[in-house]
Amino acid sequence: MALYLTVLISVLNQIGLKGSKMLIALHALELKADPVAIGVLIATYAVFPLMLAVYAGRLTDRIGVRWPMLCGSLGMTAGLLVPVAWPTIAALFAAAAMLGTANIFFHVSCHNLVGSIDGAGSRTSNFGTFSLGGSVSGMLGPVLVGFMVDRAGYSWTFVTLASIVTLPGFVLLLYPRFIPAKVESRRDPEAGGVRELLADRALRNTLITSGLIITALDLFNFYMPIYGRSLGLQATAIGWIIGMQAAAAFVVRLWMPRLAQRYGEARVLTWSLLMAGLTYLLFPVFEQPLVMGAVSFLLGLGLGCGQPLSTVLTYNHSPPGRIGEALGMRLAVNKFTQVSVPILFGSLSTAFGIYPVFWSNAVLLLVGGALIARGQERSPARGIDEAGAK
Numbered sequence: 001m002a003l004y005l006t007v008l009i010s011v012l013n014q015i016g017l018k019g020s021k022m023l024i025a026l027h028a029l030e031l032k033a034d035p036v037a038i039g040v041l042i043a044t045y046a047v048f049p050l051m052l053a054v055y056a057g058r059l060t061d062r063i064g065v066r067w068p069m070l071c072g073s074l075g076m077t078a079g080l081l082v083p084v085a086w087p088t089i090a091a092l093f094a095a096a097a098m099l100g101t102a103n104i105f106f107h108v109s110c111h112n113l114v115g116s117i118d119g120a121g122s123r124t125s126n127f128g129t130f131s132l133g134g135s136v137s138g139m140l141g142p143v144l145v146g147f148m149v150d151r152a153g154y155s156w157t158f159v160t161l162a163s164i165v166t167l168p169g170f171v172l173l174l175y176p177r178f179i180p181a182k183v184e185s186r187r188d189p190e191a192g193g194v195r196e197l198l199a200d201r202a203l204r205n206t207l208i209t210s211g212l213i214i215t216a217l218d219l220f221n222f223y224m225p226i227y228g229r230s231l232g233l234q235a236t237a238i239g240w241i242i243g244m245q246a247a248a249a250f251v252v253r254l255w256m257p258r259l260a261q262r263y264g265e266a267r268v269l270t271w272s273l274l275m276a277g278l279t280y281l282l283f284p285v286f287e288q289p290l291v292m293g294a295v296s297f298l299l300g301l302g303l304g305c306g307q308p309l310s311t312v313l314t315y316n317h318s319p320p321g322r323i324g325e326a327l328g329m330r331l332a333v334n335k336f337t338q339v340s341v342p343i344l345f346g347s348l349s350t351a352f353g354i355y356p357v358f359w360s361n362a363v364l365l366l367v368g369g370a371l372i373a374r375g376q377e378r379s380p381a382r383g384i385d386e387a388g389a390k
Contacts, residue, residue: 003117003126007133009069009168010110014134016076016165017103018221019141021045022242023161024083024092025225026145026235027154031089035226035354039343042222044093045100046338052101053335056108057328065109066172072109073169075102080162084155104331106168111311111327127315128256131308135253135300138246142221146239196319197329203317206310209269210330211337212368213306216276218338219361220245220299227283227354228292237289244293248300256305260312269309270369276302277365284355 021042028038060068079098083091114130141161148157198204221242228238259268279299286292310330318326 003114003129006110006113007130009171010130011133011137012164012167013073013076013103013106014137015141015144016080016161017099017141018138019145019161020080020095020099021218021221022142022225022239023145023149023154023157024096025222026149026229026238027083027087028089028092029226029229030154031092033089037089038222038226041092041096042218043339043343044096046335048097048101049104050332050335050339053104053108053332054325054328056105057112057325057331059105060109060112061322061325065113068105068109070169070172072102072104072106073165073172076106076165077162077169078102080158080165084158087155104335108327108331125257127308127312128253131253131256131304132250134307135246135250135304138249139243142239142242142246144239146235146237149235197322197326200317203314203326206313206317207330207333209273209306209368210310210314211333212273212364213303213310214334215337215341216280216303216361216365217307219341219357223354223357224296230354231287233289241289241293241296244296245300245303248297249304252301252304253308256308259305260309265309265313268305269313272302272305272309273365273369276306277362277369278302280358280362280365283358
């Protein structure tokens, strides 16, 4: 029951976060922002989380997950209301910074909690279930935003998302036993710093993989609205195209535990990256909304396993008693790519148009998948059973 309740409040939280990314991108276009400004705006989501991710992980190891989740939920509510009061580009930057910072505490706490439920033997299954909730929110957020923007405008859409992300905070306030006050480690913690974590080859490869996956997802969520607007598509159509990626992720994640059990987490993750890279090459080729939705669905099939499997591998390769710190390190790597890549790609799109953004990301995914496959041949990743026994 604890797993499903955690998934529920995470879905509500992520509807706000994922919906906000499309909403802020569309609002920035409405306010005449250029691609470079939008690239910086994308990066703003990750600036403070980059600095705070490891701290957030250590915090959950020390005090538990409830209070970081509570503060994260309420902080996101405040961030979504900023553009309502001040509908300017500066307000969008402030909202992005607040949303990214608040979410990092909620996000790493959820991962730490899910990974601890029912022991190592259920970890891949638990993260698979948790990732299904992420797919639901990834579909509902953009579809809701597209519908609301076309019919009620930007301010009411921000208010609607703020109302949704407030609900987890109220649940955590009114029902303090909803989740454990602290997730206890069954082993004594090991000493060491960030360098020690990065020295672990298997963990380091997993962190790089995770960064590539997050980059692919974020660039799609932000640049698909730009590409769609350039084709004259309405927000509703853009929302459905983005939502198809999440719908496909939901489908593939239903099979993820079986695929991981049969082929291994690392191998499935490698094929996911390669498939997503090939799919990214197709986006600039098509302009019809239905065809773009189909390509988006293929992308979701490729990236759908990426996030939960990279989280499982991070959890499995983490030192005893430092799971939250390792998960925070994973998010720090993700945020580094979210800061650097959008700015680079924003400048690229200004100089050469939107198409190279998709093509460059395709190359990153294909090269990353090839490198991971090569590294796996040299040093196979530890499986769940080994991780549980260490």
